[in-house]
Amino acid sequence: MKDVAARAGVSLGTVSNVLNRPERVSDRTRRRVETAIETLGFVRNESARQLRGGGSRTLAYVVLDTSNPFFTDVARGIQETADAQGLVVYLCNSGDDPHRQAAYLDLLEQQRVEGVLITPADAADPGIAALARRGMPVVVVDRGAGPDRCSVTVDDVLGGDLATTHLLDIGHERIAFIGGPRALGQVADRIAGAERALARAGRGALTVLETTHLDVSEGRRAGERLIGLPAARRPTAAFCANDLLALGLLQQMVRLGLRVPEDMAIVGYDDIEFAEAAAVPLTSVSQPRHLLGRTAAELLLAEAHGGADHEHRQVVFDPELVVRTSTRPHP
Amino acid sequence: MKDVAARAGVSLGTVSNVLNRPERVSDRTRRRVETAIETLGFVRNESARQLRGGGSRTLAYVVLDTSNPFFTDVARGIQETADAQGLVVYLCNSGDDPHRQAAYLDLLEQQRVEGVLITPADAADPGIAALARRGMPVVVVDRGAGPDRCSVTVDDVLGGDLATTHLLDIGHERIAFIGGPRALGQVADRIAGAERALARAGRGALTVLETTHLDVSEGRRAGERLIGLPAARRPTAAFCANDLLALGLLQQMVRLGLRVPEDMAIVGYDDIEFAEAAAVPLTSVSQPRHLLGRTAAELLLAEAHGGADHEHRQVVFDPELVVRTSTRPHP
């Protein structure tokens, strides 16, 4: 900036004015400074600016897993809101590693970002609470949070209920739930929802096939287990805790020569892009991912601007059932 | 830091030493400072540190589209290399929008990141060249670059050749290429590779079904067009420019009651996770995504440390064919 000032024959302060309040500078001077900036290839040093007091104009989203389309859609919603405010979003991929998550949180705090959105690998990480205590706005995304924090989630109990009610409606009596481990809050909630639907309809218990992960290969394995059951007890429909399981299950059914939905109806969860693209398009429970992200970002901004009198809110959205071929006969 | 120093009863310089060269401080003092840091909840201000001369310890990857699994895998490779060097990677999603891309580049330069990896939305953006001219290390990922820049790519001509040769090998004579628009370098290269394979085998011309995008719905549409062809001329195999097209095509075949691979063999490209998870697991051309990312990051670091005598390199990797059920009969 000193060089620019010298070249334009003005003072440092004037260059700064051109950059930050151009209306306070006469046209002639402004143009002179601008050409100096141009020819010298000057680029403002953000560190210095920030040090002097300007905010960082930056948010961060610490994502659980960037390779999961669900989260990248959430991220897009966040970015949209941030964009509208002239803020930039840094995506940090914790890869479900609490250690990496902690490292990122440290770094972001040192960087003095305006706020942190996080889908925690380790929700119990005391680093999150500590961060918030020191005054950093924090919003938890797609995971519950206590009353002392903002969060946005989707009602998984309702989702489980919707899926199961749909299967009951189209006449299924023996329904399997596929997913796990049960220790995951979301899995437990979806099971609870399914059981609620069954109870309301006065039907028997849910057959739960617990899996170790929520991925495609576990879906395939669940398919084998399902087929292994005696025909009299074998479920005619499966509600999967996510679409990856459902895709794996579908694949296994096709491989074994069973028809979907005639021999086995399948409902997934998340409604990822590939649910619709599957050979038999999958019925799935869709979450408002985009809205989730936008709302999270809005809460964060409210907290950042609200100061001490900010009220923490826990927003819960309703999922929606998207019915496709995997639960209805081909036309 | 001043507060920490006061509380620990030492000077500012000593606190800094504890943070940066703890071995130069006596154990007693160090412990005193550390507890002061702890109780005060002190967090170093990265801006000030950077301003004073420390580098930013930060790389950035400006991604074309975070929702494409291909790029997130590349990103993981980048992160891995960065991690090993104690660097952090910021993911910036341009969403294929040249304007957003330019905004990110500006910001990253102001932020003085150590280097930028980019899969450009607009390869011709003069901002990239300008950035490099001003001394910022830049590596182009998955897109070609001139000799004055480092880049990492995969040989798409070879990929097209591999896919087509495989189809020829298993006895197909009429082969369709599905993909577009042709203006995309990668599409053109894959077609060139396919034609090279055909020419080498002394076979006739490729049937090219050009699409407007590389997505699932275009794959479905291509399936309809394929079926509409007179049986005598109808191809028995399709080579799709990416897996999304292949999945759409597969879906349409299933819907129309055609068997894959018996009635129509399908080869995809990219080998995304869902290629293997499809009802009929897809044969696909796999790119070394992870390696792509790692190598890109390594080139970037070399450029960052190499100084003026750095030699720009354009690294080209070979793709690999992964054969699955969609081009071979069920067992």
Added chain:
DNA sequence: CTCACATCTTGAAACGTTTCACAGCCGAGG
């Protein structure tokens, strides 16, 4: 007891901005 030397600590300069009180200048009004 003194000196040389090693170890530990200190204080001030420097990094590149922004901000703010203030100085020049000019034209208008009295």
Added chain:
DNA sequence: CCTCGGCTGTGAAACGTTTCAAGATGTGAG
């Protein structure tokens, strides 16, 4: 002719670190 107010532009302080030369303190040898 003087004063006042409105524009422009200026210069120095401040932001929170790191670094480095130099000071303080302690140790061992002679």
